[in-house]
Amino acid sequence: MVKSIFQGRNGKHIAVDAVNNAKAYVYGTKLIKRGERINKEKLLDCTEDLKIAHLISPIIS
Structure with missing residues (x-):
């Protein structure tokens, strides 16, 4: 069994x-x-390999 839980508050991991x-x-x-x-949609996407660059959300000013 493999499980991971990512927790966030106010948009921060x-x-x-x-x-x-x-x-x-x-x-x-x-x-x-x-x-x-963290980009939540990408974190939930199990079809992609887990990579830091894949998970980071761009900062929008």
């Missing part, structure tokens, strides 16, 4: 819980440290 999914944990931790915004 604040926590990741990962069971048997080291990649999700490492990427989630990096995104938290950087203060990056």
Whole structure:
């Protein structure tokens, strides 16, 4: 069983819980440290490989 839960508040990524999914944990931790915004639709897209560049939302001013 592989599970990952990404938690956010006010559009910011604040926590990741990962069971048997080291990649999700490492990427989630990096995104938290950087203060990056995660694109929720891409996070839910299981057809794409999990990559940091794939998950980051562009900042719109």
